Amino acid sequence: MKFKVFTYIGAYIVASAIIQLTGGGFPMHFMAFPVNIAAAMVWTGMLYLLHSRKGDTEWMKVLEGGDCSILALVLFIAGCLVLGFVPQQSDDTYSLWSRLGVFHFTTSWIFIAILLLLMSNLTLVILRHRSTNKWCQYRFLLNHIGLWLVLFALFFGAPDTHKYRIMAYKNIPERMGYDVDAQPALLNFGLTLRSFHVSYYGNGTPSSYKAEIKVDRSAATIEVNKPYAVSWKEKIYLVGYDVESGSQSPYCIFESVVQPWDYIILIGIIGMALGALLLFVYGSDKHKAGEEVSDVME
């Protein structure tokens, strides 16, 4: 049965490659809110139904098992190796590699399929082991649910992430930004650069950048590592200036980042961090970590 299920998984990856070859990359914009919410609900609902109604079948046990986790991780590594070795966003001709999306691999159907498989396995594993009375199993749940939240929000939230570059000249209010495709977009705030200052070390390398700005009527200071929060989902970052002019730079380049899924990712990160701390404290010691080791994983 295991071999059969893994053959189907192989066919699933091949199918994603065929879709990539014939239809091009994954339509990220199409998946923006509310389509991503609907897709996420259908996907999780489907997995829940599969688990609750077919959980006892052999093939579901394989999909929920540790071997499937290993296979998903191996495929994930294979996808990451493409990203690690092949320069992304490079202009390429219509070669087979290009058509397979290796130069834009994060939006290729193959990589999306791998991530979806990884998340599906993660979801099923969590569903299978969600009920527990043993405190030691909280480590397992924190690690897995934390990772699930992070992957879920990064995956389904990606189409809702928007970035706009803003070139603001001193004392001139700017309401236009440019997205990653250099398309202009009207911002929902006005940004005015009031002053800019660069400090230097003795050897001439910059030690700090500081831009005094006004966002609508609110005055603020932006530095590297200190963005300005326009709202709960939008932050402005300082990303550039006229290097030759230094503090006299007539303009600064800012980037507005809109990411409504931020807090879900953050909750996932906190869960994973707590899980990691428990891993650190209890390690693989079965006597300390209770029966988790033998109980949880297949």
Place this chain on the structure above:
Amino acid sequence: MLWNNFYLFAIAAMLLSAGGAALAWHPRSKRCWPTVLTLGAIAVLASFVGALWFSLQRPPLRTMGETRLWYSLFSIIVGLITYRHWHFKWILSFTTVLSAVFCIINIVHPELHDRSMMPALQSAWFVPHVAVYMFAYAIMGCAVITAMASLIKHKIEFLHTTDNLIYIGIALLTLGILSGAVWAKQAWGDYWSWDPKETWAAITWAIYMIYIHLRQSHATWHKTACLLVIIGFLGLQMCWYGFSYLSTSLQSVHSYSQIQ
């Protein structure tokens, strides 16, 4: 000037560490003497790190040479903890060699050090992020030694130690990745952007995750488990410095150019 004197600290630390490692082999030696000597080595290297931190007026975690320095220090610490906890008399010898290799590289390839630290690195996350990673690297280095010992000697006891080291190492790797993600959000606006260094960090993390899952589901696949530890360690080298030799590294924000 301080960095020019590093070889003196390195020689003193390595002599102490080697002394501790040699005594650990001695059949009549109590564990206290190898411990005392190794603690001496740790104190010497730690005092150099502290003095360097003070003289540079910034955490010495910025350059490759500086991270190698921390790796040397953490390798000896992890070796000592492993020795004390699992009583392997041979572990101190290997961690001493590991530490010495990185000290020698630092002596042979001295770097120019200055006080400057680019604005992107001026964050509260800088020290915990890099320090946690370097400690994880040292633990995984020690895990490779125990895994190879398990492969050669066919002793399950060594693999159990590898398990323990990997669990602690993966916990630290996870914390390193998470702290890096939060920092990246603060600095660049994205928790994760598939930057080449991030990608290799994910690969390394996933390899060790496979190890953990394999040990759960196929506890008798000892050889495969040991090979995974070795592959994971290679991934770790790619993540630490290897990625910078690839053409993809040109796209990395970890090269810290311009305002980043």
